[in-house]
Ligand code: FES
């Protein structure tokens with residue numbers, strides 16, 4: 001299965017930038033192989049549209065924002081937050097602006113300091129990632145980077161804890177302890193929940209991250225597939241009660257390329273000067289995953305017989321079922337009114 005073969009994937013929200021990065025200039029982004037532009041409108045909301053001017057197809061992202069309006073670099077047409085053209089400099093101002101002079105907007109919103117877009121008809125809201133905006137937890141962004149790997153392969157890897165003993169043998173994994181203790185898998189619609197306990201290595205950088213002594217520890221991950229390309233893993237260290245909640249989102253740039261975003265929420269109120277050292281382990285772990293995943297076939301088999309599965313692969317087998325069910329659904333053409341208004345969120 002390639003991303004482009006499942007139209008339903010378009011019907012979810014995906015991060016495309018940090019909120020702080022959509023400021024005074026239009027920003028180009030690519031999703032599902034198509035070019036879009038995001039800009040901050042006069043009312044402070046982020047807006048997004050197909051990156052093509054209705055006049056002569058110029059790239060609007062090469063333009064600029066004036067008085068909250070997106071200005072085309074070719075002939076200076078200006079578009080407001082609703083995408084309507086409000087000025088055609090070469091035309092007689094007494095003449096009406098043609099109603100077709102508008103950009104093709106897509107839904108855009110902000111949450112968790114991220115800009116999210118949906119280019120289809122939403123099947124769900126921007127995902128509710130509880131700890132990421134709940135009092136008592138500190139939100140820390142770790143990375144947003146382009147990976148040459150497909151979105152389902154990256155999420156499959158996140159749901160697959162048994163690889164840690166091998167891919168992460170130089171960081172958190174212990175190849176001397178490859179067996180896991182896992183509980184039952186719970187399905188709720190397209191959401192999957194399960195818990196798994198692994199023996200984790202505490203090296204020097206993990207020591208700074210967890211406050212635990214160097215050696216081995218039992219680490220339980222309460223994992224959730226929140227949406228097809230959104231993962232949440234609540235890691236609990238049994239010795240000290242530390243919660244390190246990891247969020248991974250994958251924005252499909254195309255069949256083989258993904259904008260990977262990772263952020264965490266911690267319950268130990270870490271001061272900002274410690275954030276770099278706290279996130280160092282996660283960055284190392286992700287670099288290990290990236291090095292492997294960028295060489296894995298981006299085509300992701302959703303039929304259960306193509307690849308082999310063991311008991312330790314139950315979670316990722318369930319993931320294939322979720323994606324297969326989604327692939328079999330009809331295109332979503334009847335939008336929920338609340339989500340389809342195009343109103344800034
Ligand atoms: S192409 Fe955009 S104003 Fe002409």
Ligand SMILES: [Fe+2]
Nearest residue numbers: 157167285289
């Ligand atoms: Fe990994």
